[in-house]
Amino acid sequence: MANIEQLIEQANKKALEIIQNGQPTLVDVSTAGEVVPGMTKKTIFHAGPPCKWENMSGPLKGAIMGALIYEGLAKDGEEAEKLAASGEIEFGSCHEHSSVGPMAGVTSYSMPVWVIQNKTYGNYAYCNMNEGLGKALRFGAYGPEVIERLKWMEKVLGPIMKEALKLHGPYDLKTMIAQMIQMGDEGHNRNKSGTCMFAREFAPYIVETSFSEKDKADVLRFMQGNDHFVLNLTMPAAKCTLDAAAGIKYSTIVYTMARNGTEFGIRVSGLGDRWFTAPANYIKGLFFPGFSEKDANRDIGDSCITETCGYGGFAMAAAPAIVLFVGGTPKDAVNYTTSMYEITTEENKMYTIPALNFRGTPTGIDIRKVIETGILPIINTGMAHKDPGVGQVGAGLVNPPMKCFEDALEAFVAELEKEGMV
Template identity: 70%
Template structure:
C-alpha cells in the first residue's frame, strides 16, 4: 500500500468513527493496567524528576485523595520514592486534560467507538480555577473530588442507565454549529449533554436537593463537556493508529515539559520536543512570567480535527484565548493545508458548512511549515496555584521533522 492510500485508509477510520458514551466506572476497575499505585498523566512519558510544577501538584493531590499520603510532604516523598508507577494516559486508552492525572479511585467516562469496538476513558471535569488538573491540591480540591466520586458519578451512571447510551459524535456536530470548537469552548456541548442526561437524573433515587446540586455543578462548569469530547476523539484516533505506511498523526500530547506526537505508521514511538509557553490572556494579577509551558492531553481535540482546527465555528473563543474573530477563521483555513480530508459530520456554518480539516499529515506540516493551531488553558508554573489564563500555542516543529525522518528511514529499510 502506498503512502496516500494508507493515509486515506487511516482518515476513513476517523471519518467513520462513532464515539458513544456507554457507561461511567472507576478507573482502577475499568482502565487496563491500573493499580492502586498507578498514576496516569498527560503527554508523553516523563519521570517525577522532570515533571513540571502543575503536574507535580496534581500528582501530590491525587496521592492525598487516594489516602496514600496524609499531606503534601508525605505525598512528595512518596512520589519521589519509586513506589508509584507513572505512565501516560495514552498508554492505557485514556486521556486527561492539563496535568491529566488519573488515579485508581477516580470515576471515569467510558466511551466506545461503535465502528471499531475500541474504548477510551477520561475523568470527569472539575471546573476551572483551583482544580487538580491545573496543579492545585488544597482541601477544597480534594473535597470536590470526593463529592464527584461519591455523589456526582454514581448519579450520572444511574441516569445514563435510564436514558441509554449517548452518541457523542452527534453532540459534537451540534455543538460546533452552535458556536463551540469543543476544546476551550464547550458551552453548547455542556448544554446539549445536560438535555440528554436530565430526564434520567430526575428519575434517579437521589434526593431533589442532590439532583439540584448536580445540575448546579454542571451548569456552572462550561467545560464539563471537554471530558466527554476528549475520549470521543481518543477512541476515534486510536482506531486509525497502526496503519502501515501512514504518515497521519494519531496523537498529540503535552506533559508540561515536552510536546509529543505519535504517527499511525510508526508504531507507539513518541517524537518529542520542548513544550512552548502559551500566548494568551491571563487572569487578573498573572502574566506570562507565571505560566507553565504547554500541558495536557486535550490537544487530542486538534488531532481529531476539532478544537483549534474548528475555531472558525467558534469566533467567541477569542474572548477567552485572545485574537480576533477573523483570526479564528484564518486558523481553520490554514489547517486545510496540512490535513488529509474534511470531516463533513462537523460542518462549519461560516464556511458554508465545509467540514473541519481532519487528519494531520507530517509530510504536509514539514513541507508547508504550517504547524497545528492549538487553543488551550494556562497553568501556573508552581504547584498548588491552578489556572492563570488561556491562549494559543504551536507545537515544536522538530516533532514532525523527526517523525518524517524516522518514516523515511523505515521506508528505506523495507
C-alpha cells in the same frame, strides 16, 4: 507494484476512512480502577508522553501530589511529594492506557471515568470528569477544596451519572460534537453549547435516579456552573476515534498529540506507538487578573487530541466568541481554521462549519504537509501556573514544536530505507 507515494496515499486514505467513520458513544460511567487498563491502587496516569517524576513540571507534580492525598496514600503535600519521589508509585501516560485527561490529566484508581466506545471499531477510551475552572487538580492545585470536590465527584457525581446513563441509554457523542460546532463551540476551550445540550438531555434522567434530592440538585448545579463539563467527553471521543486509526503501515497521519507540561509528543499511525517529543512551548494568550507570562507553565494536557481529530483549534472558525477567552479576533479564528486545511488530508464529513458554507473541519494531520509548508497545528488551550498547588492562570494559543514532526519524518524515511522502499 505501487510506488511509495501511492502506498502512503492508500494508507492515509484508510486512516481517514477510519477517522471519518468512527462512532464515539458514551456507554458507561465507572471508576479508573475498574476499567482503565493497567490501573492499580499505586498507579497514576498523566497527560502527554511518559515522564519521570524528576522531569515533571510544577502543575503535573502538584496534580500527582493531590491525587495521592485524594487516594489516602499521603496526608499532605509534603508526604505526597516524598512518596511520589520514592519510586513506590508507578507513573504512566494516559494515552498508553486508552485514556486522556485535560491539563495534568492525572487519573488515579478511585476517580470516576467516562467510558466511551467507538461503536464502529469496538475500541474504548476513558476520561476522568471535569472539575471546572480555577483551582482544580488538573491545573496542579491540591488544596482541601480540590480534594473535597474530587471526593464529591467520586461519591455523588460519578454514581448519579452512571445511573442516569443507564436510564437514558448510550449517548452519541459524534452527533453532540457536530451540533456543538453548529452552535458556536469548537469542543476544546469552548464547550458551552455542548454542556447545555448534555444537561438538557440528561436532566430528566438525573431527576429519575434513586439519589437524594440534594445530590441530584447538586449535580445539576455543578453542570450549570461548569462550561467545560463536556470537554471530558469531546476528548475521549477524539481519542477512541483516532486510536482506531493507529498502526496503519505507511500512513503519515498523526493520531496523537499530547503534552505533559515538559514535553510535547506526537505519534504517527505508520510508526506505531513511538513518541516523537520536544520541549513544549509556552502559550500566548490572556491571563486571569493578577497573573502574567512569568507565572505560566509550558503547554500541558491531552486536550489537543481534539485538534488531532479535526476540532478544537482546527474548528475555531465555528467559534468566533472563543477569542474573548484565548485572545485574537474573529477573523483570526477563521484564518486559523483555513490554514489548517494546508496540513490536513480531508474535510470532516460530520463536523461542518456554518460560517464557511458548512465546509467540513480540517481533519487528519499529515506530517509530510507540516514539514513541506512549515505550518504547525494550531491549538487553543488553558494555561497552568508553573508552581504546584496554584491552578489555572489563563488561556491562549500554542503550536507544537516543529522538531516532533521533523523527527517523525526522519524516522518514517529511516523505516522505509530499512525495508529498501526508498
